[in-house]
Amino acid sequence: MKRKELSSIEREALLMALLSQLLREEISSGQVLRQLRREVLGMSQTQYAELVGISRRTLSDLEADKASPTLALLNQVFRPLGLQTGLVPRNRHLRERLLSVESPIA
Numbered sequence: 254m255k256r257k258e259l260s261s262i263e264r265e266a267l268l269m270a271l272l273s274q275l276l277r278e279e280i281s282s283g284q285v286l287r288q289l290r291r292e293v294l295g296m297s298q299t300q301y302a303e304l305v306g307i308s309r310r311t312l313s314d315l316e317a318d319k320a321s322p323t324l325a326l327l328n329q330v331f332r333p334l335g336l337q338t339g340l341v342p343r344n345r346h347l348r349e350r351l352l353s354v355e356s357p358i359a
Contacts, residue, residue: 258295259293264293267292268334271285277352281318282315283316289334290316301333305329305332
């Protein structure tokens with residue numbers, strides 16, 4: 254079955270939904286990576302691993318949350334998706350407040 258191409262609005266909505274779930278600890282970074290690789294890029298693990306310069310096994314371990322990656326590796330695998338690692342509050346309440354803050358219109 255062929256994957257439906259997402260519009261830019263659909264891609265952004267998916268990204269925002271996944272990042273919100275990640276910050277709420279409802280999903281893991283590996284699950285975010287897997288969903289974005291599949292749904293946004295439509296790539297296999299082998300294709301994506303080649304794109305970012307890692308082994309398919311390493312990508313598999315990252316997506317299954319079986320790895321202890323460095324920040325450099327996380328940045329390497331998330332870069333094609335327009336993401337980078339960063340700092341977020343450890344306190345769940347503070348993360349929730351961060352998510353509820355409306356961003357100003359530029």
